[in-house]
Amino acid sequence: MxxxxxxxxxxxxxxxxxxxxxxxxxxxxxxxxxxxxxxxxxxxxxxxxxxxxxxxxxxxxxxxxxxxxxxxxxxxxxxxxxxxxxxxxxxxxxxxxxxxxxxxxxxxxxxxxxxxxxxxxxxxxxxxxxxxxxxxxxxxxxxxxxxxxxxxxxxxxxxxxxxxxxxxxxxxxxxxxxxxxxxxxxxxxxxxxGTPGAFSGSCKLEKASLSAKLVRQLEENGVAVVPLPAEMINESKLSKKVCRQYALPQYASNIILIDTGAVKMMTPFFPLEDLRQVQGFEDARFADPYAGGKGNSxxxxxxxxxxxxxxxxxxxxxxxxxxxxxxxxxxxxxxxxxxxxxxxxxxxxxxxxxxxxxxxxxxxxxxxxxxxxxxxxxxxxxxxxxxxxxxxxxxxxxxxxxxxxxxxxxxxxxxxxx
Ligand SMILES: Cc1cc2nc3c(=O)[nH]c(=O)nc-3n(C[C@H](O)[C@H](O)[C@H](O)COP(=O)(O)OP(=O)(O)OC[C@H]3O[C@@H](n4cnc5c(N)ncnc54)[C@H](O)[C@@H]3O)c2cc1C
The missing domain is CATH 3.50.50.60 (FAD/NAD(P)-binding domain)
Structure with missing residues (x-):
């Protein structure tokens, strides 16, 4: 054999x-x-x-x-x-x-x-x-x-x-x-x-670190779309990410969450201090990658x-x-x-x-x-x-x-x- x-x-x-x-x-x-x-x-x-x-x-x-x-x-x-x-x-x-x-x-x-x-x-x-x-x-x-x-x-x-x-x-x-x-x-x-490679396009957040209302919405619908305040919108991140299918303007102007048992956040990284300014994310913590506040693989x-x-x-x-x-x-x-x-x-x-x-x-x-x-x-x-x-x-x-x-x-x- x-x-x-x-x-x-x-x-x-x-x-x-x-x-x-x-x-x-x-x-x-x-x-x-x-x-x-x-x-x-x-x-x-x-x-x-x-x-x-x-x-x-x-x-x-x-x-x-x-x-x-x-x-x-x-x-x-x-x-x-x-x-x-x-x-x-x-x-x-x-x-x-x-x-x-x-x-x-x-x-x-x-x-x-x-x-x-x-x-x-x-x-x-x-x-x-x-x-x-x-x-x-x-x-x-x-x-x-x-x-x-x-x-x-x-x-x-x-x-x-x-x-x-x-x-x-x-x-x-x-x-x-x-x-x-x-x-x-x-x-x-x-x-x-021309820079070699690309950033992975999403991070995982700890579910327990989000507000109960947001978690409920996510678990009911599978998806939550949370608009970002204008000063936090950063379209330049779209060109760095691997996932061209998500390099759409909606992904820069909103936080898009997906319920995969964990909370999948559809952005390569997001500074933690900024994220915690958004309603529902006041206690947010990254689960994978752990340094999702700074970068991604x-x-x-x-x-x-x-x-x-x-x-x-x-x-x-x-x-x-x-x-x-x-x-x-x-x-x-x-x-x-x-x-x-x-x-x-x-x-x-x-x-x-x-x-x-x-x-x-x-x-x-x-x-x-x-x-x-x-x-x-x-x-x-x-x-x-x-x-x-x-x-x-x-x-x-x-x-x-x-x-x-x-x-x-x-x-x-x-x-x-x-
Ligand atoms: C954060 C993130 C979110 C993603 N979200 C999605 C999504 O929602 N939907 C989707 O379709 N895709 C998603 N992807 C992309 C998808 O996960 C990958 O494209 C796909 O899983 C790649 O599979 P692979 O088997 O080619 O490689 P990998 O998953 O990288 O597997 C390679 C394996 O080889 C092992 N390995 C490497 N070198 C050695 C060695 N020398 N000896 C033994 N083992 C070795 C590694 O440990 C690893 O387990 C995501 C990727 C990331 C990083």
Whole structure:
């Protein structure tokens, strides 16, 4: 039985593990922290705008398990908020244990608190990866799902310092790019002014630190929109954030909160003294990143050059998914790219031709889409969502989406080897 080793246990790594397992391989998922889901432990917004279509396409393709979990763990479903329709919000505390149980049930082995630091190559292939604590893991095929965030030095140089985010680099050690270690080439995303990387676009507040009235409103509606006094409006923050789908004027003139079990505040950072001037926020405290009053994590620091099959250019048996595989923003985008990477890692092990997702599907179009300004892309808004609508790829009807996947000959393709 072939062995597939996936490095990085964020949404993309978990997704890759599930599809790789379905090809009949033995699968090991290696994660440097004590939690799966990586950045997925913050965030929580699913199914907004084109992400609805992408979720349903993945379900029809046979990669529905993680969407089933996020739907089941949703605090609110089918919510509209500024610039976004039919969103659901998963509970950011309850989802990680649910994913961990799912992976264990599927027979996926995982090794937490294990940081890969190097590769051992034989010719143009990786034979094994080695870890910070001196262990060696051999495999037939490898998938780099290490993300693009940090480590601390990048957040210091290109952000406002380590913001103490959920990735906890000081405790668990820095991210390592497996693709570069293996001889591939990584590139960086850039902000409009050319600065490398971009600030993550939201922070988590402690629910108990907000007024009871605000919390009630948030829990009832899923969303709260709190207008900011004119002197606090800072539109310059919009150009710094990763999430172009939220770089809309409403996000500068209001505080927009989302109920993900925690309180998600849709801005990269907000000085605490200023925040506490706003009604309802008098006692506000940041929960993630802890330094959300000053900065946020810096992302898109290491994106691998790859083929449409998700194979890393220049390394025979290495695939990649998630933010590692493109300037993709989001959980849905990570699950989508991870699913294809894991599936094609399995095909490679079986000696089969890789699967290429057709551009008649939103999930296929995403993989080859290029933004002229070299910026980040997402199903949820901005340029790529406009493209989806123009090209007739967007739908919010599951049956229509399923039929489109079937017409492309792709229904259940990820289950082809079961
Ligand atoms: C604050 C914030 C809010 C967000 N909100 C949303 C939202 O509401 N909706 C949405 O769709 N998206 C949101 N996103 C974006 C989304 O979370 C990411 O785009 C997506 O989850 C990235 O997944 P990934 O698997 O590519 O990378 P990551 O989540 O970064 O996972 C990479 C994993 O690899 C591990 N790793 C790195 N190096 C090594 C190594 N050498 N050895 C072992 N393990 C390693 C890391 O510890 C990490 O767990 C948000 C992001 C942030 C930061």
């Amino acid at each position: 072939a062995k597939i080793v996936i490095i990085g246990g964020g949404w993309s790594g978990c997704s890759a593990a599930l599809t790789a397992k379905k090809t009949g391989a033995e699968v090991l998922l290696i994660e440097r922290t004590d939690l799966l889901l990586g950045l997925g432990n913050v965030g929580g917004i699913m199914r907004n705008n084109g992400r609805f279509t992408a979720a349903e396409e993945n379900i029809a393709l046979g990669a529905g398990e993680l969407f089933e979990v996020t739907d089941r763990c949703a605090t609110h479903r089918n919510v509209d908020f500024p610039g976004h329709r039919h969103a659901s919000f998963y509970h950011v505390i309850k989802t990680e244990p649910a994913v961990r149980r799912l992976l264990a049930e599927r027979g996926i082995e995982f090794s937490l608190m294990t940081r890969v630091t190097d590769v051992i190559k034989k010719g143009n292939k990786i034979a094994a990866v080695t870890t910070a604590d001196g262990r060696t893991f051999e495999g037939d095929v490898f998938v780099d799902c290490t993300g693009s965030t940090g480590p601390m030095g990048n957040c210091m140089e290109f952000g406002n310092g380590c913001s103490m985010c959920v990735l906890r680099c000081p405790a668990f050690g820095p991210r390592v790019s497996i693709s570069e270690k293996a001889g591939g080439h990584d590139y960086m995303g850039k902000r409009a002014d 810096i992302r898109y620091m290491a994106v691998a050059e790859r083929e449409p099959s998700m194979q890393v250019k220049g390394v025979e048996n290495l695939f990649c998914g998630g933010e590692k595989s493109g300037l993709f923003i989001g959980h849905t985008e990570a699950i989508t790219t991870g699913a294809l990477a894991g599936h094609n890692a399995g095909r490679y092990a079986l000696g089969e031709e890789p699967l290429i997702l057709p551009e008649t599907l939103a999930v296929g179009a995403l993989l080859t889409y290029h933004k002229d300004d070299g910026g980040m892309i997402t199903f949820a808004g901005d340029e790529f969502f406009d493209y989806m609508q123009r090209a007739g790829l967007y739908s919010d009807e599951p049956e229509t989406i399923r039929k489109r996947v079937a017409k492309a000959g792709m229904e259940g393709i990820y289950n082809a080897f079961l």
